[in-house]
Amino acid sequence: xxxxxxxxxxxxxxxxxxxxxxxxxxxxxxxxxxxxxxxxxxxxxxxxxxxxxxxxxxxxxxxxxxxxxxxxxxxxxxxxxxxxxxxxxxxxxxxxxxxxxxxxxxxxxxxxxxxxxxxxxxxxxxxxxxxxxxxxxxxxxxxxxxxxxxxxxxxxxxxxxxxxxxxxxxxxxxxxxxxxxxxxxxxxxxxxxxxxxxxxxxxxxxxxxxxxxxxxxxxxxxxxxxxxxxxxxxxxxxxxxxxxxxxxxxxxxxxxxxxxxxxxxxxxxxxxxxxxxxxxxxxxxxxxxxxxxxxxxxxxxxxxxx
Amino acid sequence: xxxxxxxxxxxxxxxxxxxxxxxxxxxxxxxxxxxxxxxxxxxxxxxxxxxxxxxxxxxxxxxxxxxxxxxxxxxxxxxxxxxxxxxxxxxxxxxxxxxxxxxxxxxxxxxxxxxxxxxxxxxxxxxxxxxxxxxxxxxxxxxxxxxxxxxxxxxxxxxxxxxxxxxxxxxxxxxxxxxxxxxxxxxxxxxxxxxxxxxxxxxxxxxxxxxxxxxxxxxxxxxxxxxxxxxxxxxxxxxxxxxxxxxxxxxxxxxxxxxxxxxxxxxxxxxxxxxxxx
Amino acid sequence: xxxxxxxxxxxxxxxxxxxxxxxxxxxxxxxxxxxxxxxxxxxxxxxxxxxxxxxxxxxxxxxxxxxxxxxxxxxxxxxxxxxxxxxxxxxxxxxxxxxxxxxxxxxxxxxxxxxxxxxxxxxxxxxxxxxxxxxxxxxxxxxxxxxxxxxxxxxxxxxxxxxxxxxxxxxxxxxxxxxxxxxxxxxxxxxxxxxxxxxxxxxxxxxxxxxxxxxxxxxxxxxxxxxxxxxxxxxxxxxxxxxxxxxx
Numbered sequence: 001x002x003x004x005x006x007x008x009x010x011x012x013x014x015x016x017x018x019x020x021x022x023x024x025x026x027x028x029x030x031x032x033x034x035x036x037x038x039x040x041x042x043x044x045x046x047x048x049x050x051x052x053x054x055x056x057x058x059x060x061x062x063x064x065x066x067x068x069x070x071x072x073x074x075x076x077x078x079x080x081x082x083x084x085x086x087x088x089x090x091x092x093x094x095x096x097x098x099x100x101x102x103x104x105x106x107x108x109x110x111x112x113x114x115x116x117x118x119x120x121x122x123x124x125x126x127x128x129x130x131x132x133x134x135x136x137x138x139x140x141x142x143x144x145x146x147x148x149x150x151x152x153x154x155x156x157x158x159x160x161x162x163x164x165x166x167x168x169x170x171x172x173x174x175x176x177x178x179x180x181x182x183x184x185x186x187x188x189x190x191x192x193x194x195x196x197x198x199x200x201x202x203x204x205x206x207x208x209x210x211x212x213x214x215x216x217x218x219x220x221x222x223x224x225x226x227x228x229x230x231x232x233x234x235x236x237x238x239x240x241x242x243x244x245x246x247x248x249x250x251x252x253x254x255x256x257x258x259x260x261x262x263x264x265x266x267x268x269x270x271x272x273x274x275x276x277x278x279x280x281x282x283x284x285x286x287x288x289x290x291x292x293x294x295x296x297x298x299x300x301x302x303x304x305x306x
Numbered sequence: 307x308x309x310x311x312x313x314x315x316x317x318x319x320x321x322x323x324x325x326x327x328x329x330x331x332x333x334x335x336x337x338x339x340x341x342x343x344x345x346x347x348x349x350x351x352x353x354x355x356x357x358x359x360x361x362x363x364x365x366x367x368x369x370x371x372x373x374x375x376x377x378x379x380x381x382x383x384x385x386x387x388x389x390x391x392x393x394x395x396x397x398x399x400x401x402x403x404x405x406x407x408x409x410x411x412x413x414x415x416x417x418x419x420x421x422x423x424x425x426x427x428x429x430x431x432x433x434x435x436x437x438x439x440x441x442x443x444x445x446x447x448x449x450x451x452x453x454x455x456x457x458x459x460x461x462x463x464x465x466x467x468x469x470x471x472x473x474x475x476x477x478x479x480x481x482x483x484x485x486x487x488x489x490x491x492x493x494x495x496x497x498x499x500x501x502x503x504x505x506x507x508x509x510x511x512x513x514x515x516x517x518x519x520x521x522x523x524x525x526x527x528x529x530x531x532x533x534x535x536x537x538x539x540x541x542x543x544x545x546x547x548x549x550x551x552x553x554x555x556x557x558x559x560x561x562x563x564x565x566x567x568x569x570x571x572x573x574x575x576x577x578x579x580x581x582x583x584x
Numbered sequence: 585x586x587x588x589x590x591x592x593x594x595x596x597x598x599x600x601x602x603x604x605x606x607x608x609x610x611x612x613x614x615x616x617x618x619x620x621x622x623x624x625x626x627x628x629x630x631x632x633x634x635x636x637x638x639x640x641x642x643x644x645x646x647x648x649x650x651x652x653x654x655x656x657x658x659x660x661x662x663x664x665x666x667x668x669x670x671x672x673x674x675x676x677x678x679x680x681x682x683x684x685x686x687x688x689x690x691x692x693x694x695x696x697x698x699x700x701x702x703x704x705x706x707x708x709x710x711x712x713x714x715x716x717x718x719x720x721x722x723x724x725x726x727x728x729x730x731x732x733x734x735x736x737x738x739x740x741x742x743x744x745x746x747x748x749x750x751x752x753x754x755x756x757x758x759x760x761x762x763x764x765x766x767x768x769x770x771x772x773x774x775x776x777x778x779x780x781x782x783x784x785x786x787x788x789x790x791x792x793x794x795x796x797x798x799x800x801x802x803x804x805x806x807x808x809x810x811x812x813x814x815x816x817x818x819x820x821x822x823x824x825x826x827x828x829x830x831x832x
Contacts, residue, residue, distance in 0.1 A: 016721050017713050024680050024716040196674035200734065203635055204688040205661035214687075218678050348753035349724070463623075492622035493780065493825040500829050519753065526828035562758035564787035566826060567810045572762035573787070576755035 035298040042294020048287025056103040065094035067101040068252040077270045087272040089263065091252075095276045098254035102277060105255045106284060109170055109239040110232050116174035118228050121181020126212050126220060128182070129189025140186065146179040151234075152241055159247040166255065169248040173238050177231065184227055188220040222299035229292035233285030240281055256281050311481055311513040312338040312360065315374035319355045322367055330355040330368075332537035338481070342507060342514045344524035344545065346559070347534035356534070357483045357517045361400045362390045377481065396426040399474035403486040405466030409458040415469045416442075416454030419476050426477045441472040445502050464495035468502065475506055482507065485517045500527060521548075521559050533559070536583035555582055587646070588613040588742055588774040589634065594643035596626070596633050596798075603629045605798040606643065613741075616768065616775035618789035618806075620782055620822065626798035627778045628669075631744045634776075635666055647742065658692060665735035669747040671727035675719040681705075681730050682715045688738050704733040707770075708763060725756035729763065736767060743768075745777040749784065761788060782826045786810055794819045 014031070018024035036042055055062060065084075070076075070092030078088040086095035128139040146154070158172035192198060193216070201215050240257025242248035244264075249255030251262070256277035263274030319331040331352040336343070347353040359370045362382065375382045377398065382390065394400075402408045410418055419438040423429060429437070435454075442450035445468040458466055467487065474482065487503065488496040504527065507514045518524045525531055525545045533541040533556045541553040551557050558576040589611040596604035604626045611617040619627040632638035634645050636656040645652045648663055668674035675684060685704060689697045705711055708729040719727060728748060735743060748764065749757040765788065768775055779785050785792050786806045794801040794816070802816045814820055 016717070018680075018716040019713075021680070021682060021716055024682075024718065028718070196668040196670060197676040199637055200666075200668065200674050200731070201676075201687060202637065203661060203666050204691050204738070205656075205658040206687070206691050210691070215676060348755065494622065494821050497825050497829060504829075504831065521754070522828050526830065559754055562755050564758075564761065564781075564783045566783050566786050566823070569787075571787075572765060573758040575758045575762065578755075 032298045036294050039294045039297055041290045042297070045287045045290025045292075045294060048283060049291055052103055052107065052284055052287065055100055056107050059100050059104055063094070063097035063100050065097040067093065067098045067254040069093070077266065077273070079270070080272055086276040087270070089259075089273050090266065090270075093252075095259075095273065098259060099256070099276050099280050101254045102256045102259065102280065103284075105166065105249060105253060106236055106239070106280075109166070109173070110235055110288075112170045113174045113177060113235050114228050114232070116171075117178040118181055118224055120174075121178040121183075122185045122217060122220060122224055124178070125182035125185025125187075126189045126216050129186040130193055130208065130212050130216060136186075139182070143179045143182045146176065147183075149176075151176045152238060155238060155242060156245070156247065159242060164247045164250060166249040166253065169239055169242045172242070173235055177235065180231075181224055181227065184223055185220045188223055189216050192216060192219055222295075226292055226296045226299060229288055229295055232288035232292070236281055236285055236288075310337050310339055311378060312515075313374055313376045314338075314356075314360065315372060317356065317359060317372040317375060318370070319352070319359050319364060320369045320371075321365075329537055331359065334534070334537075334539055336532055336539065336542065338513050338515065340480075340511050340513050341530060342504075342516060342528040344528035344531040345515060345517045345534060346519065346521045346524050346531055348519060348559075350536070351534040352537040353517050353519075353534050354485055357400070357485050357515060360515070361398060361483055362394055363400070392426070395422060395474075395479075396477045397479050398481045398483070399477070399479040400483045400485065401467075401470055401474055401487045404490045405458065405463065405470045406490075408470060409466060409473075411458055414455050414457055415461070415473075419469075419473045422473050423476050437476060438472070441476045442469070444475075444506065445469070445472045446498070447472075462495075463491050464499060467491060467499050471499070471503060471506070475510075478510065479512065481513045481515070483515045483517070486519070487516075488523075489518070489520075521556075522563065538583070540582060553582075554579070586613050586649070587611065588615070588648060589617075589776060590644075590646040591630070591634070592644050592646075594630065594633055594645065595641045596629050596638050597641045598639070603638070603798055604633065607795070607798070607800050608643075609793055609800070609803070611774060611776055614772055614774055615791065616777065616789045618785035618792035619776070619778045619795060620780065620785050620792055621795035621801075622780060622822075624797065625795040627795050628746050629798075630795075631666065631746050631776065631778055634744065635664065636660075661740075662692065662738050663740050664742045664744065665738060665740040666744040666746065667728070667731050667735050667748045670751050671724050671731055672719075672751070674731050675722075675727055677719055680716050680718055681710075681722075684730065684734055685737055688734065692738060694738075700737055704737045707736065707767060708733045723756075724752050725759060728752060728756075728760050732760075732763065732767070736771070739771075740773070742774045742776065745775060747779055748777070750780065757784075764788070782809065782822055794822065 012023065013027045015023065015027060018027055070088065072092045075084065075088045075092040077090055078084050080087045084094050084096065086099060088094055124139050124143065128136040154176045155172040158175055159168050162168040162171065198211060198215060201211055239248055240260065243255045243257025244261040246261065249258045251258065259277040260274045267274050314337065315335045317331055317334045318329060321328045321330055334356055345353045345356060355364065358364050364370050370383065372383060377393070409415070416438055419441060420434045423434045423437060439450045439454060442453055447453050447465065447468055453461065453465065453469065461469065484503065488499050491499060516524060516528055525548045528545050531543055531545050531548060532539055533553065535555050541551060541556045543551055548560065551560065561574045562576055564573060587610050592608045593606045594604055595602065595606055607626070607630060619630060621627045629638050633640050647660065652660065682701065685701045686697060689700060694700065701715070702712065705715060710726065710729050714726065722730065745764070749760050752760060761784065767773065777785065777788055786809055789806055791803065791805050792809065793803045796818055801818050802814065804814060808814065812823060814823065
């Protein structure tokens with residue numbers, strides 16, 4: 001009984017003759033999901049990211065201790081054990097609690113950077129690609145200037161100018177990470193701008209703005225999502241790097257990079273202080289990378305009949 | 307037509323897809339002597355896959371099976387890939403639709419012809435060059451020495467297709483498979499290329515399989531026509547008797563094309579019957 | 585009879601290549617006019633120049649009495665629409681048929697969208713079942729029908745057809761040609777149709793112009809062509825070629 005209901009729902013989604021806008025959209029999403037879920041590593045990546053979201057959301061419930069207030073008298077640099085799963089740091093704070101709260105800051109950084117950098121890149125790239133001529137030259141030369149500097153060095157310069165702090169670190173990373181997105185968006189735009197379906201919209205009398213926004217951008221978005229997801233690991237590492245150098249999150253914020261920086265002093269005798277946030281960075285970066293690879297297979301417009 | 311060059315019995319080509327196995331060719335049988343055979347069908351009829359299966363260039367994920375697929379008495383399916391490769395290009399050759407995609411863009415036309423010749427025959431460089439030039443002359447390229455040193459992008463579509471024919475014929479194959487050889491060309495050039503092909507096939511006594519969607523062109527060019535629909539042969543007929551074709555699909559295909567001097571408004575359309583594909 | 589499209593001395597230059605070398609023609613209202621030629625003859629460029637997709641360097645285009653300038657306004661696109669050659673390339677890969685048809689209505693701020701979309705789909709013989717499909721869920725012929733519906737939905741008076749059936753199978757071609765004739769009769773449209781196939785042009789058009797290398801070779805009526813009453817060798821060659829292969 002249930003089996004037949006499930007089957008018919010599947011048929012409804014895969015139907016070649018959708019009867020409503022909703023069915024068409026869901027069907028398309030379902031095909032992408034089937035492609036994505038066929039890749040086991042991508043599913044693992046997604047599980048890691050979901051776990052990160054859950055941990056960040058329920059940090060209060062998941063942690064037995066405060067992430068910022070330690071027990072200096074009794075609990076300095078304790079090794080991992082039953083009371084403190086990942087041990088404690090030099091200020092007597094529970095490292096497990098700090099790593100869990102650190103998930104929030106990591107997400108904060110990653111999401112903010114993505115929200116700021118991706119739209120800038122998308123806009124610059126599609127406008128440059130569609131308009132061509134002078135607009136293209138000017139926009140792309142600006143992009144080249146940003147690309148000419150190593151990302152971390154440029155971010156360092158920005159943070160140094162803006163002053164240390166996690167918000168400024170986010171801003172600096174965002175400013176340095178949009179140029180590759182602009183390049184991707186421009187390349188995609190160039191491949192579609194001369195296609196007949198864009199010409200057909202031009203012949204409807206659509207304004208250039210409308211064409212870029214409603215017809216070209218949707219085609220660039222999937223490759224951009226893929227790229228941003230793959231870049232997430234890099235963003236986390238840059239944020240950690242800035243934190244490590246003391247230019248990102250300021251104490252006592254439990255940011256993973258800053259935690260490694262403070263654990264550096266005891267790395268030979270109390271390895272766990274740096275190891276726990278290091279492992280967290282590793283796992284989350286890996287998760288984003290696997291997810292990005294899976295999305296590439298599922299969303300790539302060039303693959304198959306999509 | 308006593309000597310049979312190619313025998314095809316119950317040829318099947320199956321492709322795995324997301325939704326299961328799809329048979330592109332479903333039991334095709336015919337035999338070919340030293341004659342011109344046309345295979346006609348619409349897109350998806352399996353005509354190209356039939357040609358590719360005979361040539362041995364079916365995509366690797368597909369499966370080819372047949373009760374018999376024999377060239378000059380040799381079983382093609384039980385052959386090792388190496389033997390098959392040796393056969394391909396030397397005794398069986400294939401011309402594809404667009405010379406742009408089948409000629410190597412970074413090698414001059416002359417060198418491509420010479421390379422083809424030298425991979426299949428032991429000849430000196432000078433002799434190979436000699437024969438390549440002669441071949442270019444044979445496809446009616448006016449200045450062979452000049453075209454010899456040109457790159458594929460430097461010649462027109464018609465010239466490129468002639469160069470392609472020259473390359474394919476230089477080893478003196480006995481069977482030629484031409485898959486839409488003139489569809490990418492302008493009509494006037496199309497006839498020139500066909501004329502050359504016709505002459506060479508007749509002079510050398512080759513067998514030719516001419517694959518096309520254009521029933522009228524094929525019937526004017528070939529001795530015999532095989533009409534395919536949905537992976538099967540629906541009718542085999544002598545080109546001269548095409549007007550008396552029996553199958554409604556063949557008749558429909560002939561009828562539905564507009565013809566100069568025959569006013570029909572609206573044009574008769576094909577009423578596809580499910581039993582044709584059965 | 586008033587002229588629907590008048591083209592005078594039209595020149596198009598792409599990067600110093602003269603694709604169109606001073607071509608003139610006049611299409612009357614309600615007429616179906618054909619442009620025949622081989623690749624590089626400039627026949628498609630002429631259509632694109634009329635719509636503003638190709639850069640005009642000299643000459644004038646007049647549509648329904650209005651001489652066009654460098655840019656085309658929205659009103660122009662309500663009068664003139666185009667159907668492209670390749671049905672696989674002319675539909676946006678990420679949009680449903682519904683979305684494709686809604687776009688022109690949204691651009692021109694037309695209110696009775698629902699009704700128009702349903703009517704347009706019925707008119708091209710697709711019906712409601714096709715409304716929410718993506719391009720990849722349609723066959724070549726169905727795609728071309730959608731493209732025709734999209735061109736008709738703004739209710740233009742002139743339809744430009746750029747080899748609308750050359751990418752289709754012969755049997756599907758017949759269906760699409762019949763459909764085009766039917767909508768032309770019903771809506772009293774003016775056609776300007778490009779093809780390399782003389783048979784299609786004589787079937788669809790009353791008058792035609794033969795083009796070669798960006799120039800007009802000659803202008804004929806369909807019956808002149810059918811009766812082989814042509815004056816240029818080039819046209820004669822084309823006619824001979826269209827009869828198929830003749831063994832010497």
